[in-house]
Amino acid sequence: MPSLTLLGQSLISGVMLGGLYALVALGLSLSWGLLRLVNLGHFALAFLGAYLVYHLGTVWHVDPWWAVLIIVPVFFVFGMLQHWVFVVFRVTELTSLLVTFGISVIVESILQWIWTADFRRYETHYAGVSLKVGPFYVPWLELVALIVAVGLAWASWAWLRWTYVGKALRATAEDADIAAAFGINHRLLSFLLSGVCAAYAAVAGAFIALVSTLAPSQIWAWLGVVFAVVIIGRLGNPVGALLAGILIGAAESLAMAVISPAWAPVVSFTILIVLLLWQPKWL
């Protein structure tokens, strides 16, 4: 049994990792829950964002925070364009999965073509900085990622809960025809939401670039865990995605410390399977 300090430290890194999971899961959860589109391409988009932040930082020496500001609007437009294709071809939940898989493969090819298949690491001067809290170290970048995840999740939740646009989106998700009959322009709203989801991918990508190693094939590494987070957190529920991300991150990290790192994937998927079979009321 590892020491309490080690357990506490791994709990902290797990929660931080969970923030990153939640950040990637947010856009996926919103588009799946509210637009009924399973956007596999979200991962590829996040990695495209990560590579762009990396490139802007290492080649043109643009600070990552400024890089995000440049990428977010670009991705917002990309998200709307992608949604335009979906609308024109009346893409269903299932075909959206297949089409966005195709998009992922194309993005992966582009990444590999431009940046090669080698692993890359974005070195910044704040990469190794940690805050020391009692016996524990809290990595600074991961903490910022967690704070941003909490902020975005809360803001999305408030947006859906209290604004006209949010209510209209939720009404459309329940029944698009009835919502349209009450004068909701769900097309316009769905474009807006698609743009927002893609912008979230850009934000997630920036943090991926800052805290982890980049390789084109890594697109697929996140897929399983983040889908587990999206489902456990309930589709279309941003706060749920945040909590689920933290739960999975912490569980994985503790499993790594207590059992062995190699068994970590079993933890998240076992949680997912147990929850799906148990079907508690809140899921």
Added chain:
Amino acid sequence: MTGVRPLPALGVGSVIVMLAALPVAGLPAFYESFLYLMFYWIALATSWAILSGFAGYFSFGHAAFFGAGMYATAHLTVKMEVPFLAALPVAAGVAALLAAGIGAVVFRLRRLRGELFALLTLAVTFIVATIILNTPIDGGAGVLTSSVPLPRVISSSPSGTLYLLGLIVCVGSLAIAWWVSRSRLGMGLFAIHDDEDVAEVKGVPTFTYKLLAFTLSGAIAGVVGGVHATYVGFLTVSETFGITVPLYVVLMSVLGGARHWAGPAVGAVLIAASLYTFTSGDQATIGRGIVALVLIVAILLLPEGIVPTVLKQLRRRPVTRATPPDAPIATQAAPKRSDAPVLVVQDVRKSFGGVHALRGVSLEVRQGEILGLVGPNGSGKTTLINMITGHFPLDGGSIRIDGQEIGHQPAHAIAQRGIARTYQIPRPFAGLTVLDNVRLAAMFGGTGLSGAALDAEAHHWLAFTDLAGKAASLPAELNLHERKFLELARALVTRPRLLLLDEVLSGLNPAEIDSAIALIRAIRDQGASIVFVEHLMRAVVQLSDRVVVMNEGATLASGNPREVMRDPRVVAVYLGKAHVA
């Protein structure tokens, strides 16, 4: 759905023989390897489609079964020195067990949605991979299989043997898919794809069929994996359980048309060939991107897949209509009307959350009578029908048919006992023709018919409901009146003991109502007992022998239609208390 015509069968046979003779003819090893990969992808995609294409439950976990077969074979041949051919059946068995285990758990979920199934199977793949990685089966080092002795069939080179094994597996899986698509199992799977609840109520044992298809699909994938284990020569967990296999089989099947037995094969050939053209380095990167782009375009433009789209185009040309077979219809002597109860419902209760939909309903239906079931909207009439057909489980009370308790039986077993229903809003199987909709109901509805007698019966009831001219149409081409009559034909073809009609007249015009009333009388004259749920009082009074009035989940009154309709309590329920003079 007729037997095999001799000419195509001959063609298929000679193609197989030619392909089998290629290694003897001295085909260069390069082509053998290329064709082997084709066979491999065809077999894998076809096996996937047996559950996922036919029944519509998309699995993203095909790598789990494929990988289980691969590692089972590797483990047996390398570490236990079992002969290769003896290891293959074990590989199939291991993969089949895995599929059956997963299926037995997840198919029990009442509200298992398609995308949840997809992700559950994906999750299982990751778990199986982690277990294999962390146990001595792989242990992280990989397993070297290139030294496994292969049986020498005709040629002396191992690539020739692999080629032949691939061919056998490929032809075998295509034959199985072809056979399933034409069998009772396939018919049931197609119905599950279109509307699982209706399939169950029409007598399809949905749980068993899904489990069978999943197990079969897993077993074939296990064999393919077993053969492929020797082809790759070196197994690693990340390659075996990676995202490639599950996603490629889905894409191949969807591109070719997952619902047709030959669709996945067509998709597999197209994708595998285009991947093969870009093999090295940079070219491979760009090639994969181009393949992905082509896929996107194909999926957007042909959402049904290549094979079904092409077949539909061919069918548009005028074809000589198949004349209905002239087999004699078995006529049954109409049992006399009597007071003997066919159906006895006693104190049936059902609540949904806090809503008490039924609070102790009791009624009986007698031999050969038409029982009118009326009541305001929300009084529980349709819920009662759903309870009798087994769609919802009972909270309390009992339902007996011919004295036998059916209250806790699955819906398909109840259907086979001779209870048929129609839906208020018609729910035909959208992917099956009108004729097949009726054939399916006859096949699973406990008639015991098959072959020509089944076809004759189906055609008979299509003619009876005036749909003979629409036999080859898809339900989408029918108008509401015809769709309601299709509902009737699907119920009648089972020769039900008890027929539950849920608002068959709503939405019809007066002339159509008159023809429907005549039809219902004709049905009764053939011996069925009928429960007739209706709001249209004219029809209720004209048709019913007795009437039961329901209100707020309980029976309010019953008896002769004219008397019951004058009962002040009934008038109050319908028109409010002020109207009761």
